[in-house]
Amino acid sequence: MIVVMRADSTAQDLAGVVALLDRQGLSAHVSQGEAHTIVGVVGSPIDHGELSPALEALSGVDRTVKVSKSYKLASRQFQPADTVIDVRGVKIGGPEVVVIAGPCSAESEEQCLRIGDAVASAGARLFRAGAYKPRTSPYAFRGHGEAGLEMLARVRETIGLPIVTEVLTPAHVALVASYADVFQIGARNMQNYLLLEEVGRTEVPVLLKRGPSATIEEWLLAAEYVMAQGNRKVILCERGIRTYETATRNTFDVNAVAYAKRETHLPVIADPSHGTGVRSLVSPVGLSAIAAGADGLIVEVHHDPDKSWSDAAQALGLETFGELMAKGEAVARAVGRDWAGVPV
Ligand code: PEP
Ligand code: MN
Numbered sequence: 001m002i003v004v005m006r007a008d009s010t011a012q013d014l015a016g017v018v019a020l021l022d023r024q025g026l027s028a029h030v031s032q033g034e035a036h037t038i039v040g041v042v043g044s045p046i047d048h049g050e051l052s053p054a055l056e057a058l059s060g061v062d063r064t065v066k067v068s069k070s071y072k073l074a075s076r077q078f079q080p081a082d083t084v085i086d087v088r089g090v091k092i093g094g095p096e097v098v099v100i101a102g103p104c105s106a107e108s109e110e111q112c113l114r115i116g117d118a119v120a121s122a123g124a125r126l127f128r129a130g131a132y133k134p135r136t137s138p139y140a141f142r143g144h145g146e147a148g149l150e151m152l153a154r155v156r157e158t159i160g161l162p163i164v165t166e167v168l169t170p171a172h173v174a175l176v177a178s179y180a181d182v183f184q185i186g187a188r189n190m191q192n193y194l195l196l197e198e199v200g201r202t203e204v205p206v207l208l209k210r211g212p213s214a215t216i217e218e219w220l221l222a223a224e225y226v227m228a229q230g231n232r233k234v235i236l237c238e239r240g241i242r243t244y245e246t247a248t249r250n251t252f253d254v255n256a257v258a259y260a261k262r263e264t265h266l267p268v269i270a271d272p273s274h275g276t277g278v279r280s281l282v283s284p285v286g287l288s289a290i291a292a293g294a295d296g297l298i299v300e301v302h303h304d305p306d307k308s309w310s311d312a313a314q315a316l317g318l319e320t321f322g323e324l325m326a327k328g329e330a331v332a333r334a335v336g337r338d339w340a341g342v343p344v
Contacts, residue, residue: 105143197226220236277311
């Protein structure tokens with residue numbers, strides 16, 4: 001439920017609402033809008049219709065509204081203004097379109113530093129690479145584990161880019177948190193509810209990939225799992241879904257980008273690398289996502305793409321990545337966004 005304050009309500013009126021909720025063991029999430037202040041009611045169970053008469057009798061309250069979506073904390077009804085997530089000074093979900101780039105897997109320190117340096121010069125603001133890799137085959141390279149996290153820490157230390165990396169299991173959350181600036185929850189784990197709750201108990205921002213066969217609503221409910229534990233810093237990531245189409249690895253769902261931007265206040269980014277699985281399609285599809293309102297891209301880049309230890313077919317070379325960045329800036333500006341691609 002949300003409480004909509006009257007336009008002429010005072011700070012004292014707001015304090016009265018917060019106090020009433022407090023007495024009920026609930027807490028208030030206050031969003032200061034241009035016209036109205038909205039108070040989201042937080043606590044379990046999440047809709048508290050029986051409190052409506054008492055709240056509506058308070059001074060300064062215009063009305064109470066039941067949040068009609070199945071996801072509550074993530075919905076735009078609950079919080080009309082965009083959530084902007086600050087990752088070591090890089091703002092995701094604000095006016096600027098932000099690019100996260102790096103190899104699929106952290107292969108060696110030299111590889112990470114070389115790619116990190118190149119993508120930073122092209123304007124990427126965060127570095128991605130997996131140390132724990134979810135692989136379809138148990139015989140494929142599954143990441144260097146903690147040694148891979150050390151490689152990422154070297155990139156942050158040497159080049160200054162914050163780190164995005166996948167956490168596969170609740171058992172690794174504390175360890176990965178000691179290295180990562182942003183947790184990645186991979187597509188295969190989108191409905192691993194115990195993992196979602198574990199990262200929800202931290203304060204580390206969470207990049208939540210959409211599951212390969214998840215509906216948009218299931219994806220947003222996965223975000224709700226994280227947020228319900230207290231961590232409101234969720235970045236939604238559309239990475240393609242499985243359809244009847246076999247020409248590409250996945251089918252990138254640009255609808256989902258526009259839809260999630262409309263229905264939630266969370267930042268929404270696009271992964272055209274996994275979304276297509278095809279090197280030559282990564283840039284055009286990434287640009288389409290920016291045009292549709294994405295707050296950023298996450299892109300797999302490698303200095304020797306064909307030799308990537310994982311996802312070689314979709315890795316961009318350094319030059320192609322530079323071209324994508326130039327076009328990305330043009331598209332971002334064409335749709336009224338700023339571009340965060342200032343080389344570091
Ligand atoms: C990845 O980012 O390398 C990855 C494994 O992504 P996804 O979970 O979207 O398949
Ligand atoms: Mn990958």
